[in-house]
Amino acid sequence: MVRVYFHLYNNTFLKKRESKMKKFKLFPLLLVFCLVLAAFAPSAAALDEPELNAKAAVLVDLNTGRVLLSKNAEEPRSMASLTKIMTVLLAIESVERGEHSMDETVTAQSDCQTGMDEDSSSAYIMEGEQMSFKDLLYCALVHSANDACNVLASCISGSIDAFVEQMNQRAAELGCTNTVFADPNGLSSENHSTAYDLYLISAEAINHPDFMTICNTAEYTVPATNLSEAREFSNSNALISSRSIYGWGAYLYEYAAGVKTGFTQAAGYCLVSTAEKEGVRTLAVVMGCDGNGNAGIDEYKNFDDSIKLYNWVFDHFSYRTILTTQDPIQKAPVTLAKGDGTVTLQPQADVNLLLPTDLDSGALSTSVTLYEEKLVAPIAAGTVLGEAKLTIDGQDYGTVKLVNSAEVELARGEYLKQRLAAVFSNGWVIAAILIILVLGGIYIALVIRYRRLRKKHLRQRRLMEQRRRAEQERLYKQSREGSGDEYFTGEEPAVDYTDTDDYWK
Known part of the structure; x- marks a missing residue:
């Protein structure tokens, strides 16, 4: 009986023990499995970019100039009528310099139809026709009229060729490295640029109020001229115009403003535009998109892609203050300074960055560069002493100037020591x-x-x-003793002083 009981107890105990051991062995396996999943799981900062039809594109934060998305942005491509952005920019700059005026009457010359064919976008300007400088700008930018660009070029520079030289010079001044202009309207196949270069040109253009007013106009009427009745035009930019030939209102985007469309078979469908929502200002360039004219589809992907880019940034990005002027960045040694001989470097201004909403800004790292190899007291408060490169999760977010918030006073004792040392070091x-x-x-x-x-x-x-x-x-x-009552005469006997010690030796 005792043996049977012991046998049953032993079997029960062993089974429970084996069960616990199996559970114990499964735990590390589950732990390893979880770690593997965590390693291959996407990071919170890894924001998926939208899929684009465009062959090249760039999306830029206009407040900081930081590129938010880039796709083949440095690849030279045909730019079609995006060329007209530079043409109108130069025209408006000539007005701002006082060389021309918006009300100036311009007469079309014989070269107004240069380079054009029957399919070219045109305002049907004829030689000898007179139109105001302002109306020519609206024709060029709103209606994308190629002949208006020729008229402006001749008016500003005397000839189309001279104006083209000016276009290329201005592009170089703006930092464009892969842009070549061959005409003022974009009809030539030799015109080419990159998405990033077009951002540089467009960012400069939209800083001119007249340019932004014109390119954001949905419809415009050119008054009658000496050779034509009044002309009514609609903007081809479907993001801002319900009467655009592209989609007839299908692509209206409430946050969009400007800038310019472009299309040729070589360039595909292109668009430069801007959009602003809740303080977030962005500019998008898309090039080489598909549409009805080159892909036989009923969509225009340049507008689709632009809307995708804007929704992506508005949905997933927000401005955050990652540094303030009170944040100490680094201490730097200062020669001849009072106190501990150092100065605290702080941002010259608050740093606000457009960041993905799920990005941990606490991972910010800074790399400081001082403008002088050796800082020497005294240093006035607010002096720019260097800059800090900002990096979050390995991505560069630009730089910020660094200043000292308080005056660094001279330690006079140390100064005197140094001056004396410097003096006595000279042979x-x-x-x-x-x-x-x-x-x-x-x-x-x-x-x-x-x-x-x-x-x-x-x-x-x-x-x-x-x-x-x-x-x-x-x-x-002696005289008293020898003369008796005779008085002393007062004459002194001669005394020989030749025996005295050597007087002058």
Whole structure:
């Protein structure tokens, strides 16, 4: 009976123990499995970019100039009528310089139809027709009229070729490195640029109020001229115009403003536009998109892609203050400074960045570069001493200037030490000091010798005076003793002083 009970107890105990061991062995396996999943899981900061039809694109934060998305943005491509952005920019700059005025009457020359064919977008301007400078700008940018660009070019520079040279010069000034203009309207296949270069040109253009007003106009009427009745035009930009030939209102986007469409078979469908929502200002460039004219589809992907980009940034990004002017960045040593001999570097201004909403800004790292190899006191408060490169999760977010918030005072004791050390480090100074010391030693020796001789002279003079008086007293006594009642005549007998000690030796 006891054996049976022991056998049953032993079997039960062993089964429970085996069960616990199995559970214990499964735990590390589950832990390893979880770690593997965590390693391959996407990071919170890894924001998926939208899929684009465009062959090249760039999306930029206009407030900071930081690129938020880039796709083949440095790849040169045909740009079609996006060329007109530079043409109108130069025209408006000439008005701002006072070379032309918006109300100026311009007469179309014989070159107004240069490079055009029957399919070219046109305002049907004829040679000899007179139109205001302002109306030509609206024709070029709103209706994308190629002939209006030719008229503007001749008016501004005297010829189309001279204007094209000016276009290329201005592009270089704006930092464009892969842009070539061959005409003022984009009809030539030799015109090419990149998405990023077009951002540089467009960012400059939209800073001019007249440019932004014109490119954001949905409809415009050109008054009658000497050769034509009034003309009514609609903007081809379907993001802002319900009467655009592209979609007839299908692509209206409430946050969009400007800028310019473009299309040729070589360039595909292109668009430069801007959009702003809740303080987030962005500019998008898309190039080489599909549409009805080149892909036989009923969509225009340049507008689709632009809307995708704007929704993506508005849905997933927000401005955040990652640094304030009170945040200490780094301490730097300062020569001759009072106190601990350092200065605290702080941002010159608050740093607000457009960041993905799920990005941990606490992962910010800074790399400081000082403008001077050695900082020396005194330093006035607010002096720009360097800059800090900002990086979050390995991505560069630009730089911020660094200043000292408080004055760095001069430690005068240290200053004097340094000046003395600098003086005595010069060989000629040491030589001069040695000469002065030698001359000073000679002078002191001469003074000592002079004083010794003078003391000797005075001592001998006193001695002679004592001898003379003693001799006088002796003679006086002798005269009294030898003459009886005779009085002393007062004449002193001659005294020979030749026996005195060497007087002048």
